[in-house]
Amino acid sequence: MKLHIIKWERLWWSVSALFILGGIIAMVISYSTFNSPVRPGIDFIGGTRLQLQLACMAEGTCDQSIDTGKVREILVQQGLNGSIQVLEKNILSIRSKNLDVDQRTQLQQILNEKIGQFDPDTVQIDTVGPTVGQELFKSGILALLVAFLGIIVYLTIRFQFDYAFFAIIALFHDVLITVGIFAVLGLITEIEVDSLSLVALLTIIGFSVNDTVVIYDRIRDNIEKQPDISINEVVEISVNQSLARSINTSVTTILPLLAIFLFGGETLKYFSLALIIGFVAGAYSSIFIASTLLAWWRNRTFSLVES
Numbered sequence: 001m002k003l004h005i006i007k008w009e010r011l012w013w014s015v016s017a018l019f020i021l022g023g024i025i026a027m028v029i030s031y032s033t034f035n036s037p038v039r040p041g042i043d044f045i046g047g048t049r050l051q052l053q054l055a056c057m058a059e060g061t062c063d064q065s066i067d068t069g070k071v072r073e074i075l076v077q078q079g080l081n082g083s084i085q086v087l088e089k090n091i092l093s094i095r096s097k098n099l100d101v102d103q104r105t106q107l108q109q110i111l112n113e114k115i116g117q118f119d120p121d122t123v124q125i126d127t128v129g130p131t132v133g134q135e136l137f138k139s140g141i142l143a144l145l146v147a148f149l150g151i152i153v154y155l156t157i158r159f160q161f162d163y164a165f166f167a168i169i170a171l172f173h174d175v176l177i178t179v180g181i182f183a184v185l186g187l188i189t190e191i192e193v194d195s196l197s198l199v200a201l202l203t204i205i206g207f208s209v210n211d212t213v214v215i216y217d218r219i220r221d222n223i224e225k226q227p228d229i230s231i232n233e234v235v236e237i238s239v240n241q242s243l244a245r246s247i248n249t250s251v252t253t254i255l256p257l258l259a260i261f262l263f264g265g266e267t268l269k270y271f272s273l274a275l276i277i278g279f280v281a282g283a284y285s286s287i288f289i290a291s292t293l294l295a296w297w298r299n300r301t302f303s304l305v306e307s
Helices: 009-034 054-057 068-077 101-114 129-156 163-190 195-225 231-263 267-307
Strands: 046-051 082-087 091-098 123-128
Touching: 009 163, 009 267, 054 082, 068 082, 068 091, 068 101, 091 123, 129 163, 129 195, 163 195, 195 231, 195 267, 231 267
Parallel strands: none
Antiparallel strands: 046 091, 046 123, 082 091
16 A cells, blocks of 8 residues: 555644644643743752552552542641642652651651551652752753754765755654643643653654654665656655555554553653654654655755746
């Protein structure tokens, strides 16, 4: 079956535009709420994260999930204004300002009395200073910018500048969709982003540009082999020649990530989710965005030269 991507290019662009627009709206709302386009974790803003698990969970005797309203009342009584998240119904995650040992001990005692007995062996405590958090954020953004610059230089040398330009457009597409979805999830389900999220974005960039390079390489080869056919035909032929490879690579990569998301635990759950979203967006942009934009540009340039 032949995929007619040029014929439906406006549809592909519209689908991407809708996802990106929705993500940008969510990022604007998030920025007005958290002073960040996504809900930031303590890795970036500093503070203490306290995670506790009800003892009844290990015994399988828990009757109902933790009431976040009661937890919020306890935090207010203690003069704390943090975020609350319930994981798997019986795991409580609290993020607040930096707490010393006495404050944490007192909070745990009150939670044990009013919420239920928590298993002391499962307590997890993470503390990050605000200065360290800002340095992590700056370093992560710098890494992303260096990656984009390196990709532009590499693709310009290997292909031509217009190839590099539209490959970068496709990468921005993948990053915006991934960040936008996490902005939505942050507003709806209080999912926070941490330093692993930046690692996920760098990984998505590498995966996406690899897929785009394969298709662009095929386009360049077909232009050299068949110089008399139109760029639209070249793109259609090249994409269809690379389609099976792109789909197989994406599916075999996403399947283990899906397993990690479902069974890998809380630490890697949202890291794998970011990769799944980014890899799907990357495969889509390589096939439907980067190639069609290149064909559109070449047709436009050819028309201007003729006129």
